[in-house]
Amino acid sequence: MIALHLLALCAGLTPPPADPPRDGTLVRGMTISCQTWGQEWGTDGFGRELDELVRLGVNWVAIHPYARIHADGALTWRALDPDAPPDWIARPIRAAHARGLSILIVPHVAQWGSPWRHRGEIRFDEEARLERFFGDYRRWIVELAGAARGADALAVASELDGLARHEDRWRGVIRDLRAATDARLTWAASWDSYREVRFWDAVDAVGVQAYFPLSERADPDAGELAAAWRPVLADLRELHARTGKPVVFTELGYNRSLAAAREPWAFATERGAAAARAEALQVRCLEAALSSIAPESGWLRGAILWKWFVGPAPGENFLLQAPATRAAIARSWAGGGPR
Secondary structure (H helix, E strand, C coil), X not given: CHHHHHHHHHHCCCCCCCCCCCCXXXXXXXXXXXXXXXXXXXXXXXXXXXXXXXXXXXXXXXXXXXXXXXCCCCEECCCCCCCCCCHHHHHHHHHXXXXXXXXXXXXXXXXXXXXXXXXXXXXXXCHHHHHHHHHXXXXXXXXXXXXXXXXXXXXXXXXXXXXXXXXXHHHHHHHHHHHHCCCEEEEEEECCCHHHCCCHHHCCEEEXXXXXXXXXXXXXXXXXXXXXXXXXXXHHHHHHHHHCCCEEEEEECCCCCCCCCCCCCCCCCCCCHHHHHHHHHHXXXXXXXXXXXXXXXXXXXXXXXXXXXXXXXXXXXXXXXXXXXXXXXXXXXXXXXXX
16 A cells, blocks of 8 residues: 555555555655664664654655765675565664655665765776676665565665766666566656756656755845746756656755755854854745745655654754754644644
8 A cells, every 4th residue: 555655656646545644646755864874764763753754744754775885886785685674674664654654765875985075976987897886786776675675665876977877777777676676766866967867767756856056145035045946946847748757856955054055965064153044044945945846746746855863963964853944844744833
């Protein structure tokens, strides 16, 4: 029953009733991140956070398992037995479904300690390294899909924009995933690279990491932020019309800094008197985004926010668990303040 939710999202159908009832056709989602390598997803605390998110109107959650990339293109990851998946993969799926939530699995290639500063920079000039990467990536993602059996959706990749030009290779990965999982598939492209993807026809939904710059100013008002979304949405609407695929924001978030509207992706921290202004800007950006995308639900099916944690996460400035951001989410998705 839950597994039909993203099918309904992509086909525009009404999903069957759940207990408690949830409408999976429109994504009101939250990424639950991790302070370590993901062990938090297999704890009792994960379920407690889901209960809080339900109260805020969330109906989808996402987790992001890691594989580490090396300079030679090789990937390393913890082995995942599909017949006996570890708790940190199996338990969050069960916990989400028990609450009527759908769940998206987003594989993250961890570039820390590699030559690349960001996943989007990963590319290979040598054919041997390219072959090694795609061989390892294919094995990892198929293994992950098997271990995460029962998940409602799976991202084929996240922000691997420098490798998107290898269309035939990605089509091969997608074919292998179709054989390994019934989950609906997307490909999570960065906000500035989704136009370069040539295989949207092979997946079920266009995924966009929606860190669109909205203003060069440190203190834009709500009207300016809303106006900045209009050309963004017009371009994405055209992509939807061209591909016939619904669009989903696989990530949407703002750092708690005075650069939030200019560089939503950047990790910056404000201290002292600037901290309160930064939090107000984060909330204003978030509210402008959610109010701008809501009327477009016929083709833009929603967003998964970045991000939430199980327990304390000192130093995190994208954190949405502060009272002001929680209230903003509840106003948009639950029809009022936190309950």
